Amino acid sequence: MESCYCIEPQWPADELLMKYQYISDFFIALAYFSIPLELIYFVKKSAVFPYKWVLVQFGAFIVLCGATHLISLWTFTMHTRTVAVVMTTSKVLTAVVSCATALMLVHIIPDLLSVKTRELFLKNKAAELDREMGLIRTQEETGRHVRMLTHEIRSTLDRHTILRTTLVELGRTLALEECALWMPTRTGLELQLSYTLRQQNPVGYTVPIHLPVINQVFSSSRAVKISPNCPVARLRPAGKYMPGEVVAVRVPLLHLSNFQINAWPELSTKRYALMVLMLPSDSARQWHVHELELVEVVADQVAVALSHAAILEESTRARDLLMEQNVALDLARREAETAIRARNDFLAVMNHEMRTPMHAIIALSSLLQETELTPEQRLMVETILKSSNLLATLINDVLDLSRLEDGSLQLELGTFNLYAVFREVFNLIKPIASVKKLNVSLNLAPDLPEYAIGDEKRLMQTILNVVGNALKFSKEGSISVTAFVAKSESLRDPRAPEFFPVPSDNHFYLRVQVKDSGSGISPQDIPKLFTKFAQTQSTATRNSGGSGLGLAICKRFVNLMEGHIWIESEGLGKGCTAIFIVKLGIPERLNGPRLPFIPEVSTSHGPTAFPGLKVLVMDENGVSRMVTKGLLVHLGCDVTMVSSSDECLHVVSHEHKVVLVDVCVPGINGYEIAIRIHEKFTKRYERPLIVALTGNTDKVTKEKCMRVGMDGVILKPVSLDKMRSVLSDLLEQ
């Protein structure tokens, strides 16, 4: 039946079908209208929806579809042409929009799909970052632990504390069950269990050092996982538990001697300790990489801390040793000093005690000699005298030598007449020489100065000893004594290359040669001559007595006088020559002849002490000027007086040896005069000596005087003795 637009209802046959279609269309329309509403509602709810345009299109498409279905509801019954037109329009529109939407979807769906992909990607990335964060956090924790551990370890310098702290902290940080340190024994062949975490004092387990597992650990600087069953790890009571993983690391023990200044010690010949760390049993924990790194770092730090501790121990020990040595040395020194003092005291006492009876014997025997004696008695007395003289000489020699030995002997310097010394020696030996029928001659060179500065007594002793030896060992012939000033060529003895005498302006070298024609000395005996108590064994000497100390003493004296002594001999029977050179001072020449210097000031009104000494006196006060002049004139000086500093500076010349300046006058600056005089006379020997006369000798004044260059200070009022003593002190310098 064709569809027509006649009015006859079409209900009878397909009425049911029509009804169902009608209902379905209605519901479809309903659904189609509600879908966009839902979409709009939910999109409004969500914050982000990038495809609004698509939504609009889609919405339009659905709405139109719904509209179409809605309008078709009217087509089931008779409908007007308008309805048909509207229906058609909506269908057309729907067709357009749906085609457009279909086309649009082609573009959009891949995009939508890719959003999903991106979402997946981001999720993955987030997961990865999380993991990394976890890792960093763990590392930071580890770092913190290491720092804390290091701090703990390095905060002490005691080796035991370091090791103990290490174990404790490691145990805590890593939650270990057991932590142990094995140290190499002295022999280096075994490792001994030294410290553990749980047990306070571990029993001395030892393990041989050359186990393969230990070698493996020692050969690598990393922490190495070892089996829980190996001997170093078998520290827990074995039980039903599954032992946790064990890690071992080497700890280098740096020895003190391994440190060079600019190089790290090589690790080739190192001793290592072994640190063993055990995770708790049954915990199923594994050693993580960062934990292993932590362990390695800690092991290094421990090594450094131990070496510091070792250095400290070493230096403490060295310091203690030094202190002990110091104490011992001090004690030894004090003992030595006490011994020397005791010896000196003993010597001093013996000196006196022995000499007194000696002198008595000698004196009385000499007196006895003068009396009437029978020949036997005379012989006996002579023997007594000779023996006691020998004994006296021996005593003197021994006492002198012991004082020379410890350097407590000092030369007593003084000015003396050189010619007189030689003459006296000559006079002393002349009688003995004539008895032995020996010819003695004395030759003094003309350029030998008359006066010299030195130790007169000891020089005489030396000459006497040398000449005495010459006499002793000569039975016949002659002895000649020559003395002259040594010039540089003759100063040097080829056998004493270290003796370099240097003559100077105020010293000269005296050379004395004593030649005898006696028994001589064989060349090999010559070096022994100057040793103490040694005597040559020839029969001739054995009878002549003597202690053998004489030449040793002479040598000491000569050395003290900065000289040299030696003996030349061509052999037995050919005589010998003793030569010595000593350094003597030349006394200074003053204006006019001067009497020999008297060290003590004579308190009597002696002869004029300073004849012709030109003195300049500056004093403003007429009376005291006159008194000072009187004093000086009384002492024999040639006095010039001035009353002002200008006059003083005007008059002073290099002829004046002394200038006396009154410095306590207000207004006149006596000190300035001193400075001016220093300026005027630059050469020391031209400048007169400046002495201050002052009323107060307190420290301040004295210091001021010294500072401006004054040579002395005298307190007013001046006495005669004081003036004399001050002048003589000054002029002596």
Added chain:
Amino acid sequence: MDVVQLQRQLVDYRTSLYHEGFLDEQFTQLQELQDENNPHFVVEVVSLFFEDSERHLNELTTALEQQSVDFRRVDAHVHQLKGSSSSIGAQRVQQVCIAFRNYCEEQNVEGCLECLQQVKHEYSLVKTKLESMFQLEQQILTAGGSIPM
């Protein structure tokens, strides 16, 4: 009077001078300086002292009479006086001079005037004593004796 008595008198007089503090060892020193080359040394020095001191004392009197006293000048004179008196051993004069100088430092006019009076007094005393001593010595010499030390 005979020489011995005169000499004894001189010695006693001298001892009394030392005892009373008019003279001290410095004077003895002066006497020691007198010898054949310098036979009148002591008298010369003492005369010079008298001249010097009188000059200083006059200056001091003038200076202290001024309206505004120049203490520096006063001090200078007193210093000189002290020096001279100590050079010849006039002990009491010297001691007053020391006190005088202290007052000068304090710039105390009354104290200075008082000291000036004292100094003049002591000076005239010691002058009289010394002059009598010299007279005694002269008497001994004219009598043919020698001055005991």
